[in-house]
Amino acid sequence: MSELEAxxxxxxxxRITKEILRLAAERRSLxxxxxxxxxxxxxxxxxxxxxxELLNDSLKYAEELGLDRDFTRRLISLLISDSVKAQEEKVDRTKEVGLREIFYMxxxxxxxxxxxxxxxxxxxxxxxxxxxxxxxxNALREGKSRYLSSYGIIELRRGIAERINxxxxxxxxxxxxLVTGGGVMAIYISIQVLSSLGDEVIVPEPAWPLYxxxxxxxxRRYVPLRTSLEDKxxxxxxxxxxxxxxxxxxxxINYPNNPTGRALSLHELKNLVEEAHECGLTIISDEVYSQYYFHDSYAPSIVQILDSGYVLVGSFSKMWGMTGYRIGYLIGEKEFIDKAAYILGLMITCIPEFIQRAALKALQDDEYVKKNIEETKKRINYILNMLSRNSLIKVYPSDGTFYLFPKIDLPAFNSSDFALNLLKEHSVAVxxxxxxxxxxxxxxLSAVKPIEEIKIGLEKLNQAISLLQ
Ligand SMILES: Cc1ncc(COP(=O)(O)O)c(C=O)c1O
Incomplete structure (x- = not known):
């Protein structure tokens, strides 16, 4: 009897599950x-x-029904994501050529x-x-190539902490x-530890596409906040x-910023971080370009403002030219680091020791970083000067990084078509x-080539832009 009842x-x-799916399909077509x-x-x-409005209404209704708040939040987030995806597919049918395609071409x-x-x-x-x-x-010869702790070697963890201090x-x-496999892994793990399925991750744009x-x-739901060149x-x-x-x-947040070169003053950073805190947000501050800062030795950092409620992402890639070593780090509260180390352990067990030894050595060589950043600054100024000769180009003058993000003042300009054509016809990749x-x-534009090469590239760029008029 009871089995029959079950x-x-x-x-x-x-039947109810099917009904939910039918309603979801109806919702999607609307x-x-x-x-x-x-x-x-x-x-x-x-x-x-x-x-x-939809989320708040749903939460109220869910409460009346006795449904769990967190469950409702996730369900609504999933439904909204589905609508946004469906609408984006409709609105944006054209396939853009991205950085990756240009890079491989x-x-x-x-x-x-x-x-x-x-x-x-x-x-x-x-x-x-x-x-x-x-x-x-040397580290490889000495056999520093065994499994070890997921957290990273203590000397490097201490070295990184002391440097920041x-x-x-x-x-x-x-x-x-926590020593990570570059900034990428640091960001991946941070998002995983600090948020749950369906939660929203807010990112000011333009932004590095990997976020x-x-x-x-x-x-997670990615929520962009659009900024413009006109608003600096x-x-x-x-x-x-x-x-x-x-x-x-x-x-x-990512300051100094890829791609705009914008950094925030300590005052600006403080205002933004405090506003985020009031909104109850945890902050991931991606500071992989911190030393690529043209107004001082280091860009303002979140660590100067908050004691908790954030994590900092750092990397050896850009500062020491160690991109292929794949080494970076996370700084945060111990509880967060413990959770992050657990996930890192599941992904890769540990970061190879010989690479950690290399990073430890790099920490001792600040002069090398300074010299390269001086050179980058010269190149950036050179590019800015070249761009200023073209009245169709507007650009934020840059506070740091090795990027510039100029705007071509032609309403129909399509960066994707332009980049493709520039590469095919003029052999310049942007x-x-x-x-x-x-x-x-x-x-x-990246200032990662000697000035003589940049000069030729920009002459061709200016020429290609003039042809668009
Ligand atoms: C803004 C930003 N964050 C993080 C990274 C990750 O760098 P890596 O994983 O090499 O440390 C990059 C690399 O381009 C970047 O531009």
Whole structure:
């Protein structure tokens, strides 16, 4: 009797589940209709006010029904994501060529024997200092190639903590540091530890595309906050508050910024961080370009402002030219570091010791970093000077990094088509702005080639832009 009863109930559950799916399909087709209207009116797909209204209404109703708040939040987030995805597919049917495609095409052209001027690359042209290379070889010879702790070797964790403490007057201990496989892994793990499925990750744009890719890969909702060159790439006052909902968990900031070269003054950083804190957001501060700062030795850091509620992402890639070593770090509270180390252990067990030894050696060579950043600054100034000769180009003058993100002042400019054509016809590679958000009028230029090469590249660029008029 009771087994029969259970089967009847199971049948009822099946029916209800199907009904939920039918309603989801109906919901989706309504979303598509709205997508059509938005497309006709030229409106953005994302409408945070409507989303917040829907979420709040649903939470109230769920409470009346006795449903769990967190469950409701996730369910609504999933439904909203589905609508946004459906609408984005409708609105944006054209396939853009991204940085990756330009990068591989440039490589292919080089392989075929063509000289290509590579201004699209996101890594410096210098490699690790010679003593770092030697240390790597020595460490390998000494057998520093065994499994070890997921946290990283204590000497390196201490070295990183001390470096930050010396620069910013903080008091980090080795237990606040996790050695990671570059900044990428640090960001991946941070998002995983600090948020849950369906949570929102807020990112000011233009932004490094991996924030979106990682967040979405982990089933989080990526929420961009658009800034513009006209506003000096600054988040409008109150913009964060307007965009935060009950599902917002993280804010990722990246100053000095890839791709704009914008850094925040300590005052600006403080305002932004405090606003984020008031909104209940945890902050991931990606400071991999911290020393690429043209107004002082180091860019302002989140560690100067907050004691908790954030994690810092650092890397050896850009500063010491160690991109292929794949080594970076996370700084945060011990509880966070413990959780992050656990995940790192599941991914890769540990970062190879010979690479950690190399990084430890690199920490001792600040002069090398300074010399390379001086050279980068010269190149950036050179590019700025060349760009200023073209009245169609507008650009933020840069506070740091090795990037510039100029805007081509032609309404129909399409960075993707332009980058493709520039590469094919003029053998110059640049990164299309559309890879960093809806910035079709922009391109990203990297100052990672000697000035003589940059000069030829920019002459061709200016020429190609003039032909568009
Ligand atoms: C803003 C930003 N963050 C993090 C990274 C990751 O660098 P890595 O993983 O080599 O440390 C990059 C690399 O391009 C970057 O531009």
């Amino acid at each position: 089967n009847n109930i199971r049948g009822e559950i099946k 979303s598509l209709k709205i997508g059509d209207i938005k497309s006709k009116l030229g409106l953005e797909v994302l409408d945070r006010r409507i989303e917040a 440039a490589l292919e052209l080089e392989k075929s024997g063509r000289k290509v001027i590579r201004l699209e690359i996101g890594e410096p042209d210098f490699t690790a200092p010679i003593d770092v290379i030697q240390e790597t070889c 010396t620069i910013y007057g903080t008091d980090f201990k080795p237990e606040n540091v 979106r890719q990682i967040a979405e890969h982990l089933g 790439w600054t988040l409008r006052n109150g913009m964060l508050q307007e965009n935060v909902t009950d599902s917002s968990k993280l804010l990722i 990164a299309p702005g559309s890879g960093f958000g809806p910035y079709r009028q922009h391109i990203r």
